[in-house]
Amino acid sequence: MSLWYFTEEEKELQKVCRQFARQELAPRAEKLDHDEKFNLEAFRKMGEIGVLGITADPDFGGAGMGTLGATIVMEEFGRACASSTLSYLAHSILCVNNIQNNASEKQKEKYLPKLISGEHIGCMGMSEPEYGSDAVGMQTRAVKKGDHYEISGTKMWITNAQYADVAYLYTRTGEEKKNLSTFIVEKGTPGFSVGKPIHKMGMRASPTGELVFDKAKVPLENLVGKEGDSIYHMMKNLEIERITISGISLGIAQACVDQCLKYANERKQFGKTLGQFQLIQKMLAEMSSETDMMRHYLYNVAKEYDMGNKGPVKAAQVKLTIPKMVTKIALDAIQLHGGYGYSREFPLERYMRDNKLNEIGAGTNEVMIMIIAKNLLQELSHS
Amino acid sequence: MKSQYSELIGPLTKFRKNKIDPHVEEDDKNEHFRLELYQELGALGFCGMVLNEEFEGLGLGYQEFCEVLKELAKSSVSYAVTISVSTMVQAMIEKYGNQKQKLKYLPELTSGQAIAAFALSEAGSGSDAAALKTTATKTDGGYLLSGSKMWITSGGVAETYLVMARTGEAGAKGISAFLVKKGSPGFSFGKKESKMGWKVSPTRELVFENCFVSEENLLGSLGQGFSIAMDALDRGRITIGAIAAGLSARAIEESLKYSLIRKQFGQNIFDFQGIQFMLSEMETESQASWLVVKEAARLYDQHEPFQKFACMAKLKATDVAMKVTTDAVQILGGVGYTTEYPVERLMRDAKVLQIVEGTNQIQKVVIARNLKKEIQG
Numbered sequence: 001m002s003l004w005y006f007t008e009e010e011k012e013l014q015k016v017c018r019q020f021a022r023q024e025l026a027p028r029a030e031k032l033d034h035d036e037k038f039n040l041e042a043f044r045k046m047g048e049i050g051v052l053g054i055t056a057d058p059d060f061g062g063a064g065m066g067t068l069g070a071t072i073v074m075e076e077f078g079r080a081c082a083s084s085t086l087s088y089l090a091h092s093i094l095c096v097n098n099i100q101n102n103a104s105e106k107q108k109e110k111y112l113p114k115l116i117s118g119e120h121i122g123c124m125g126m127s128e129p130e131y132g133s134d135a136v137g138m139q140t141r142a143v144k145k146g147d148h149y150e151i152s153g154t155k156m157w158i159t160n161a162q163y164a165d166v167a168y169l170y171t172r173t174g175e176e177k178k179n180l181s182t183f184i185v186e187k188g189t190p191g192f193s194v195g196k197p198i199h200k201m202g203m204r205a206s207p208t209g210e211l212v213f214d215k216a217k218v219p220l221e222n223l224v225g226k227e228g229d230s231i232y233h234m235m236k237n238l239e240i241e242r243i244t245i246s247g248i249s250l251g252i253a254q255a256c257v258d259q260c261l262k263y264a265n266e267r268k269q270f271g272k273t274l275g276q277f278q279l280i281q282k283m284l285a286e287m288s289s290e291t292d293m294m295r296h297y298l299y300n301v302a303k304e305y306d307m308g309n310k311g312p313v314k315a316a317q318v319k320l321t322i323p324k325m326v327t328k329i330a331l332d333a334i335q336l337h338g339g340y341g342y343s344r345e346f347p348l349e350r351y352m353r354d355n356k357l358n359e360i361g362a363g364t365n366e367v368m369i370m371i372i373a374k375n376l377l378q379e380l381s382h383s
Numbered sequence: 384m385k386s387q388y389s390e391l392i393g394p395l396t397k398f399r400k401n402k403i404d405p406h407v408e409e410d411d412k413n414e415h416f417r418l419e420l421y422q423e424l425g426a427l428g429f430c431g432m433v434l435n436e437e438f439e440g441l442g443l444g445y446q447e448f449c450e451v452l453k454e455l456a457k458s459s460v461s462y463a464v465t466i467s468v469s470t471m472v473q474a475m476i477e478k479y480g481n482q483k484q485k486l487k488y489l490p491e492l493t494s495g496q497a498i499a500a501f502a503l504s505e506a507g508s509g510s511d512a513a514a515l516k517t518t519a520t521k522t523d524g525g526y527l528l529s530g531s532k533m534w535i536t537s538g539g540v541a542e543t544y545l546v547m548a549r550t551g552e553a554g555a556k557g558i559s560a561f562l563v564k565k566g567s568p569g570f571s572f573g574k575k576e577s578k579m580g581w582k583v584s585p586t587r588e589l590v591f592e593n594c595f596v597s598e599e600n601l602l603g604s605l606g607q608g609f610s611i612a613m614d615a616l617d618r619g620r621i622t623i624g625a626i627a628a629g630l631s632a633r634a635i636e637e638s639l640k641y642s643l644i645r646k647q648f649g650q651n652i653f654d655f656q657g658i659q660f661m662l663s664e665m666e667t668e669s670q671a672s673w674l675v676v677k678e679a680a681r682l683y684d685q686h687e688p689f690q691k692f693a694c695m696a697k698l699k700a701t702d703v704a705m706k707v708t709t710d711a712v713q714i715l716g717g718v719g720y721t722t723e724y725p726v727e728r729l730m731r732d733a734k735v736l737q738i739v740e741g742t743n744q745i746q747k748v749v750i751a752r753n754l755k756k757e758i759q760g
Contacts, residue, residue: 034577132717134647157717201712201720201727269511279744331705334579334734338509338742339534342579342735349579353731356712357720364716366657 003299006068013051013069017076020049029081032205033350036197038163039084039205046088047118054092055240056100060112066306067240068299070097071247075295078251079258082354083205085248086361090159090206091115093244094237095122095168102182102233103224111166111184123164125155125211126234132156133367136231140213142171142181149183149223151216154195157361161194161209169211170234173227180230184222191216202353238363239312242319243302245362249326250298252351253291256326256333259348260284263337274336283336287329294322313375320368323358330355391447392454394427399458407459407583411728414575414582416540418498421465425495429455430466431473438477438489444684445618449625449676456629457636460732461583463629464739465498467622468536471615472499472545476562479603479611488543488562500541501619502532502589503612509534510745512547513555513609517591519548525598526550528561528591531573536739538587539572541565545615546589547608560608562600569594580731617693619740621683624676624696627704627736631669634704634711634729638662641715641724652714661714665707672700691753698746701736708733 002011024042032039046052054070056062063069070093077085096115099108099122114120131137140153151171158167165187173181185192195210225233264275264284274280301318330352334341341348359365402420410417424430433448434440441447448470456463473492476485491497508514517530528548535544544563551557563570573588603611639662642653652658679692708730712719719726737743 127717130646132647133652134649137648199722201722201731268507269509270514271511279747327709331734335737335742335744338738339504342581342738343534344577344579349731349734352734353579356709356730359713360716360720365713366655369657 001295003296005299005303006072009065010069010072013063013065014072014076016049017051017073018079020045021076021080025077025080025084029084029205030344030347030350032081033083033202034204034344036199036204036207038087038207039081040163042084043087043091043121044118047116051088052092052118053096053100053112053116055097056112056116057108060100060108061116062096062100062112066302067243068302068306070240070244071250071298071302074244074247075251075254078248079255080251081205082248082252082351083203085251086203086206086245086357087160087163089241089244089248090124091122093241094124094159095164095166097240098124098168098182098233098237099184099224101237102229103184106221107184107224115166120165121160121163122166122168123158123160123211125158125167125169127157128154129156133364135234136177136180138170138172138180140169140171142173142183142218144220148220149218151183151185151191151213151218153213155211155213157198157208158211159206159208159361161211162197162207167192167211168224170230178231179228180234181227182224182230182233183218184224185216185218186222189216189218201356202350203357204353235312239310239315240305241362242315242368243298243305245358246294246298246318246322249323249355249358250291250294252355253287253294253326253329256329256348256351257284257288257291259346260287260333260336263340280336283332287332290325290329294325298322311375312371316363316368316371319358319362320365320372323355324365326355327352327359391428391451395429395451395454398424398427399455403458403462407725408722408728411582412722414577414585416461416465416583416585418540421462421498422495424455424462424466430495431470431489431493433470434473434477434489434493438473438485439493440473445621445680446677446684449621449628449680452622452625453629453632453673456626457633459583460626460630460736461581463626464581464584464623465537467619467626468501469499469541471619471622472501472543474618475545475560475611475615476602478614479560479607483599484562484602492543497542498537498540499543499545500535500537501612501615502535502544502546504532504534505530506533510742512612513558514553515547515549515558517546517548519550519559519561519596521550522595525600526561526596528563528569528594528596530591532589532591534576534586535589536584536586538589539575539585544570544589545602546591547612548591550605550608555609556606558608558612559605560602560611561596562602563591563594563596567594567596579734580728581735616740617690618683620693620697620746621676621679621689623736623740624672624679624693624700627697627700627733628669628673628676630704630729630733630736631665631672631700631707634708634726635662635665635669637724637726637729638665638711638714641718658714661710665710668703669707672696672703675699691750691757694741694746694749694753697740698743698750701733701743704733704736705730
C-alpha cells in the first residue's frame with residue numbers, strides 16, 4: 001500500500017521492488033534459510049534494478065532517493081526474504097550511504113560505481129566482541145606509520161563479512177573515548193582476514209562473520225575525512241539504519257498478516273473456518289491494525305527525516321517500538337497456524353526467527369531506551 | 384517427598400549435564416534423536432515413574448514427575464517431551480487396559496527400553512480433534528485401520544502407538560482407541576516434519592493402509608476413544624507446564640550468568656536497572672507459573688478435579704516460557720541470537736509448548752467451560 005505523500009518515483013520504486021521480491025526473493029527464501037546460503041544472484045540483480053545505491057548520488061549510479069525510498073525497499077524486500085534484505089541494508093545503508101555522505105569525491109569515484117552496480121559487496125565494521133551496546137568503547141586501533149595506517153583488532157557480528165569486497169571500518173585513533181576514525185578497507189589488504197562464520201537463530205541467509213585485522217596495512221588515502229571525525233558520522237548513520245531496519249520488520253508484519261488472513265479463510269475446524277472464531281478474529285484484527293499503524297508511523301518518520309526533521313530520538317523510538325511489536329505479531333501468526341505454523345512448511349516460524357534480530361541489531365531495545373530517555377531528559381533541562 | 388526429590392533430581396542433574404549437554408547443539412542442528420540416551424534415562428527410572436510398582440514403575444505421583452520433567456527440560460525439552468508423551472500413553476494403558484494388555488505393552492515402556500506415542504491429530508483436524516477421519520472398520524477378528532495421523536511426537540522411533548480411529552458415528556462418540564505396534568503390516572511412516580524447534584524429538588506422519596489390528600488391540604471399550612484421549616491430554620497438560628517451567632528456569636540461569644560477566648559502559652550489564660527489571664520479572668513470572676503447575680499436579684495426585692488447573696498450568700507456564708526465553712535472547716544480545724549460546728534454542732523450543740496438548744486458545748475454551756460449570760453446578 002502506498003501512502004498519500006509518496007511521490008510518483010516512490011510509487012514506481014515500490015512497484016518494482018514488490019515484483020522483484022516476488023520473483024527473485026520469495027521463491028528461494030525458505031531453502032536459503034535452511035542452508036544458510038546467501039542469495040548472491042539476487043544481490044547482483046538488485047544492481048540491475050538500481051537499488052543498491054538507493055541514497056547515493058546519480059553521478060555514481062545511485063538512485064538519489066532518501067530515507068523514505070530506502071524504507072520502501074526494505075518493506076517490500078523484507079516481506080519476501082528478511083535475511084536477504086538485511087544483507088541489502090548492510091550494503092546500501094551501512095556501506096554505500098556512509099561513503100556517499102562522508103567520503104571524498106575521489107573515494108566516491110573509486111568505490112561507489114562498483115558497489116552500486118552490484119559488482120562489489122560492501123559491509124561495515126563497528127561492533128566488537130567486548131563492545132556491542134557500548135560500541136563507542138571500541139578497541140580496534142589504527143596507528144599512522146609513515147605512508148600508511150596499521151590497523152589491529154577484531155570486529156564482530158559483521159553482516160556480509162564473508163562476501164564483502166569493501167569494508168567501511170570504524171577504528172580508534174586516540175585515547176579519548178570519542179577519538180574514532182574511519183577507513184575504507186579493501187578485501188585482500190595485507191593483514192586483513194575474515195574470521196569464522198557465525199551461525200544464527202534467524203537471518204540465516206544473511207552471512208555474519210568476524211573481520212580480523214592483524215597489523216593490516218591501509219593506505220593513508222583510505223582514511224575517510226579527518227582523524228577523529230567519525231563519532232558524529234557514526235551516530236548519524238545509525239539513525240537511518242534504525243529507521244530502515246524497522247522497514248524490514250514492517251515487511252515481515254505485512255507478510256504475517258497476508259498469510260494469516262489466507263489461512264484463517266481456508267482452514268476449517270469444528271465445522272467453521274478459523275476466521276469465524278472470535279479468538280482468531282481478535283488476532284487478525286489486532287495484527288492488521290498494528291501493521292497499518294506501524295506503516296503510517298514509520299513512513300511518516302522517514303518522510304520528516306528527509307525534510308530535515310532529524311535526530312537520534314525519532315529513529316530510536318521507531319526502532320524500539322516496531323521490531324518489538326512485530327515479534328509479537330509473528331508469534332501470534334505461528335499460533336494462529338498451530339502445528340503448521342511451527343513447521344517449516346509454512347514461513348511463519350522463519351518470520352519470527354528473522355524478526356527477533358531487529359530487536360538486537362542496530363542497537364538493542366535497551367540501548368534505544370537509554371538514547372530516548374537521555375535525550376528527552378536533556379532537552380527538558382535545556383528548555 | 385523431600386528425600387525422594389534429592390534422590391531423583393541429583394542423578395538427573397548429573398546425567399543431563401554429562402550426557403545430554405555435550406551433544407545438545409549438534410543434535411539440534413542435525414535433528415538427531417539418541418535412543419540410547421532415552422534408554423539410559425529409563426535405567427535411572429524416569430521413563431514410567433508414575434506407573435505402579437507392579438508394572439515396574441516407581442509408583443510416584445505427578446508432583447515428583449513434574450519436578451523430574453522440569454529438571455530434564457533445563458537441558459533438553461525434546462527428551463522431556465518424549466518421556467512425557469510415553470508416560471501419558473502408559474498411564475492410559477494402566478487405567479483402561481486389561482491385564483493382558485498391561486503385561487504385553489507396559490514392561491518395555493516403563494523400563495524405558497521402548498517409547499510410546501500418542502496419535503490423535505490429523506491434517507484436517509488439529510484443535511477439532513473429534514472430527515478425525517482415520518477409520519477402523521470391523522473385519523473378522525479385528526479391525527482394519529485406514530487414514531493418516533499428523534504431527535506425531537516420537538513417530539518412527541516409538542514402538543507402541545495409541546491411535547484414535549473412527550469406529551462409529553460422526554463426532555466424539557464414534558471414536559475408539561487402539562494400540563498398534565511398529566512393524567504391523569499396513570502401518571508405515573510418512574514424512575518427518577521439519578520444525579522450528581524441538582528438533583531432537585522426531586515428529587512424523589503415521590500412515591495406515593488397511594492395517595489389521597485384532598480385537599485385543601482395542602483399549603477400553605468401543606466408542607471410548609475420545610474420552611481416553613481427553614483424559615490423557617488433561618494429564619499431558621500438566622507435564623507440558625512442568626517442561627515449560629524448566630525451560631524458563633534455564634533461560635533465567637543463562638541470563639543471570641551472562642549479565643554478571645558481560646561488561647558494557649564500564650559495568651556489568653546486571654548493574655543496569657533495565658536488566659534488573661527484566662530478570663526480576665522473568666523470575667517472578669516463572670515461579671508463579673511453576674506454582675500453578677505444582678497445584679495442578681497436587682490436585683491430580685489427590686484425586687481431586689484438576690482439569691481447570693491443568694489447563695491454567697499449561698496456558699500460564701508456556702506463555703511465560705515464551706516471554707522469558709525471548710527476554711533471555713534479548714539480554715544476551717548479539718551472542719544470544721547465535722547458536723553458540725543455548726538461549727535461541729530455548730526460545731525456539733518454547734514456541735511449540737503453546738501449541739501442543741491443545742493450543743493455548745483451546746486451553747482458554749476449556750477453562751471457560753469449567754468456569755461455567757462451577758457457577759451453574
